[in-house]
Amino acid sequence: MSILTKIKDGFKDIATLDIATVTGEIKLTNAANKTTWESLVTEASNTIRSSDLTVVAFTHSQWDCDSVNFVKDDLSPAQQELLKSHQNMVTAAHETRRKAVEMLKGIKGLD
Numbered sequence: 001m002s003i004l005t006k007i008k009d010g011f012k013d014i015a016t017l018d019i020a021t022v023t024g025e026i027k028l029t030n031a032a033n034k035t036t037w038e039s040l041v042t043e044a045s046n047t048i049r050s051s052d053l054t055v056v057a058f059t060h061s062q063w064d065c066d067s068v069n070f071v072k073d074d075l076s077p078a079q080q081e082l083l084k085s086h087q088n089m090v091t092a093a094h095e096t097r098r099k100a101v102e103m104l105k106g107i108k109g110l111d
Contacts, residue, residue: 007104014097017061021086023079024053054079057086061094 058070
C-alpha cells in the first residue's frame, strides 16, 4: 500500500467519530481458560452468549462539525462517572484527530 493510499485512508478515518459508552453485563462461554487479554477479547467477540447493555452516552461527529450527542435519562451516580469518562474520550479523540491533520499538513510533497 502506497503512502498516499495510507494518507487518503487516514483522512477517511478521521472524517467521522463515533464513541459509545455502555454499561451492563456480557456473559461469555468458555472464556475462563484464556490467558491473555487479546485472547479474551477475541473470545468475547466470538462467543457472547447473552448481554444486557444500556447505552449511557453516544457521540457522533462529522468533519463539517455536525454532531449528535445522546445521554441516557436519569443517570445513576455510577453512570454519571461513565458520562465524564465518555466526555474525556470524545475530547481526546478530537484532539488526536487535530494532531493527525497537523502532522499530515506538515508532510512535504502533499501540498
